[in-house]
Amino acid sequence: MTIEALIARYGLGALLLGAGMEGETVVILGGIMVQRGTLPFAGAILAAAIGSFIADQLFFAAGRRFRDHPRVRRWSAKPAFARALTAFERHPTLFVFAFRFLYGLRTVSPVAIGTTRLPLARFMLLNGSAALLWATIFVSIGYWFGHGLSELIGRWLPSWQVLAGGGVAIPLLGGLTWWWRRRG
Template sequence: MLQAFLQDYGYLALFIGTFFEGETILVVAGFLASRGYLDINLVMLTAASGGYCGDQLWYFLGRRKGREILARKPHWEALGEKALNHLRRYPDIWVLGFRFVYGLRTVMPVAIGISGYPPLRFLLLNALSAIIWAIVLGTAAFHLGSALELLLDDIKHYEILVISALIIIGCGLFGWRRFRNRRPS
């Protein structure tokens, strides 16, 4: 059942997941690639494409309606101001590295768009960043799966448990971030 679902929808689910956020789904896909359900090269290509497209969309929305977007969510507005301060000091470094800073994945491209950062430059540096991100995180997850295979005699028996644990951890981090951002300062 898992294999049939992944063959039919695995890469599409990975693209959609990385378009919107991505870390958890990329880790799960890297693990599944280590188990032979997905191809690690296609996982990294799909994740880089999804992350790139999502960030491009947020960047262009930031250029057009960035202040309105940030104003809708008070915690985004505060994060957006922090992001703009970082961008003013080290613009290229932040464009290359924002996706590695947990909690800034959506806000940062909006802030970059607001800042007036050149579109072509963002297009190129965002592509490079998405590729690096997908390779680093995808490879790490792939090797996590390989390491678990060494630790567990019959990993096939534990696959669903490992996938569930990865998803629960990812959802827990997402929930913790949401809760933390909603608390009054």
């Protein structure tokens, strides 16, 4: 089985996991794969949105359920956590919708929001809407720039599929390594 066939078979699953763990880089790569015809456009958007939604729901649940746990307390002592809470208190709805677009606040924000009294149903609605918009934007960016990138990289490498597979596998492995080290 070729690498392209493997990506075609497992691509949406890898995109779902990568969107939740790595974020924009994997989703843009998914858009490039859409442009190449390896993944369906709507499927890539849906997989990226679901992956991002699930990750943020899990972080929100961690903040809600474990707000007094030492790990959450360590996070709450960081400046980014305080910035997230301050922004949330000023504009709760806007912040829940926008945090995934704010560099440096992407992971800590749902944990911080989970420590507040925001109802779960409201967070889920805003999180789902924002995840869908975010996925659409970044898959589209990958799609629009995919042709130019394919041409450029195609001149340098004999197999674009190897690069695409590595572009998905490396961030996933890096994310898993980071997560494993943070656990211990």
